[in-house]
Amino acid sequence: SQTIHQWPATLVQPVGSPLSLECTVEGTSNPNLYWYRQAAGRGLQLLFYSVGIGQISSEVPQNLSASRPQDRQFILSSKKLLLSDSGFYLCAWEAGTLGEQYFGPGTRLTVT
Amino acid sequence: AQSVTQLGSHVSVSEGALVLLRCNYSSSVPPYLFWYVQYPNQGLQLLLKYTTGATLVKGINGFEAEFKKSETSFHLTKPSAHMSDAAEYFCAVIGVQGAQKLVFGQGTRLTINP
Numbered sequence: 001s002q003t004i005h006q007w008p009a010t011l012v013q014p015v016g017s018p019l020s021l022e023c024t025v026e027g028t029s030n031p032n033l034y035w036y037r038q039a040a041g042r043g044l045q046l047l048f049y050s051v052g053i054g055q056i057s058s059e060v061p062q063n064l065s066a067s068r069p070q071d072r073q074f075i076l077s078s079k080k081l082l083l084s085d086s087g088f089y090l091c092a093w094e095a096g097t098l099g100e101q102y103f104g105p106g107t108r109l110t111v112t
Numbered sequence: 113a114q115s116v117t118q119l120g121s122h123v124s125v126s127e128g129a130l131v132l133l134r135c136n137y138s139s140s141v142p143p144y145l146f147w148y149v150q151y152p153n154q155g156l157q158l159l160l161k162y163t164t165g166a167t168l169v170k171g172i173n174g175f176e177a178e179f180k181k182s183e184t185s186f187h188l189t190k191p192s193a194h195m196s197d198a199a200e201y202f203c204a205v206i207g208v209q210g211a212q213k214l215v216f217g218q219g220t221r222l223t224i225n226p
Contacts, residue, residue, distance in 0.1 A: 006155075043218035044156075044202065090155055098163055099144050099206035099214050103155035 002027035006091050006104035013111055019064075019078040021107050023091030026072065032094035033074040034101060035066055039087045050074060086111045114139045114205045116217035124223040131175075131190040133220050135203030138184065145186040146204040146214070147177055156202060162186065163208075173197070198224045 003026045013019060025031055035047040046059045048066035056066050063082060067075045074091055088108050092101040119134040137143055144163045148156040160171025167179040173196075177188045186203060203217040 044216045046213070049213065088153075092156075094214075098161070099208075099212065100146060100158060100161055101156075101214055102158065103148075105155050106153070108153065 002093070002095075002102065004091060004093055004102060004104040006089075006107050008107060009105065010108045011110070013081050013109065015083055015111055016080050019076070019081050019085070019109070021076040021089055021091075021109075023074040023076075023104055024072055025074075025093045028072070028093065028095075030071055033068065034092040034094070035074065035076050036090040036092065037087045038090065044090070048076070081111045083111050085109065114143065114207050114212065114215045116203050116205050116215055118201075118203050118217035118220050120220055121218065122221045122223065124225060125193050126225045127195055128192050131188070131193045131197065131222065133188040133201050133203075133222065135177075135186045135188065135217060136184055137186060137203070137205040139205055139207050141207040141212075143205045144208055145177075145179060146206075147171065147175070147186075147188050148202040148204065148216075149173075150200040150202065150219075152199075159188070159201075193222075193224050195224050195226065198222055 005024050034049045036044045050056050050068045065077050088106050090106045091104040094101050115138045117136045146161045147159040149159050150156045160169050162169050162179045170176045175190045200219045200221050202219045204214050206212050206214045
């Protein structure tokens with residue numbers, strides 16, 4: 001069966017520090033991968049998606065970036081965090097062609 | 113393009129009462145529709161999905177939803193609410209033609225009163 005991992009689970013970082021969040025998927029190959037953000041009390045905001053190694057599409061211009069160095073690894077990064085980057089970050093993988101997505105447990109990021 | 117509107121950002125029901133969470137969608141192509149549930153500080157979990165065929169779909173935890181094309185709706189129901197149903201619920205739509213992405217509604221927070 002397929003599983004999706006995210007780490008770390010929680011993170012507290014000062015403004016201006018770098019960020020690296022990692023997502024890995026097991027049990028499937030060549031999945032479409034997604035990064036979402038949830039600000040407090042808000043819905044899901046799609047940040048990036050990837051249909052293959054090295055292929056990244058950005059949905060929202062901001063100081064975040066994403067990379068996909070391996071088939072089942074998706075990384076979210078920032079060189080300098082802003083207060084507004086605080087939120088709950090979710091990684092998801094897409095199953096087949098029906099559009100359904102399966103989510104990881106999330107990373108709670110607090111920028112202080 | 114697709115869009116989703118969830119009516120009511122917050123719904124409160126008594127334990128044992130009917131749960132009804134409303135979702136209306138807009139899609140220029142036939143849609144696939146989904147409901148997800150999110151418990152505090154967790155990822156989203158797929159509750160149920162409509163792709164083709166029977167318009168009444170059953171999901172986990174006793175939830176079901178009915179696809180009504182004429183009303184462009186996909187409301188989520190459960191006959192009898194349980195305290196463990198308290199969570200955030202998201203409706204989502206994807207068009208089945210072309211390069212589409214899943215589009216989520218803003219979510220409805222369900223509170224269960226004892």
